[in-house]
Amino acid sequence: MKQDIYYTALCTYDSENKEGFSWNDYIDWSELKHLKELVSLDGNLNSLAFSLDIDAAEEWNYFITDHDMVMFYFSSLDYVLSKTDHLERFNLLAIIKEPGKEKANLNKDYNFIGYDLIEIGGNTSALTNCGGFDETFLPNDLNSYGLVSDYDSAKQIREALPINNPDEPHVNCYLYEVWRHKTIGAKTN
16 A cells, blocks of 8 residues: 655754754753754644745645644645745655555655654644653653654554553654655755
């Protein structure tokens, strides 16, 4: 079965972050001291890198929605590239919702960076924006991007979250496979 690949361009969130919640404050709060950069699909931590015009009818040809909520994922790479051609630094991501164990067959321009767990009907990552769920996973279970590197581990965490935290609102999640473009929007040193 061929899986749909969605695209997005999200702001970078690392020690060079100058807006919103400071990097140092986030690291202290999250206890994810080993992160070098947060590359999450969480819409509050890694916001969309460009402005949307949700009133423009043609824009709706590209939006991906979930439970009537507009997500920051798009059906067309060309659309995302047209919205980011003026930007210098962002993360161009290819994502697969509910992937199989076999990783997507993306071209050599992308690196697989991990799996994220995003609440169903929302845009909060259970991995990086809920204050931690120590009974389900620990900070060192996440890689240096705040994602889970192993498919089976990500599935186990997703299954355990609602069992271990039945009263938490962000624990029923979709699993996303996340790939980052190697050069477009990438940080240059």
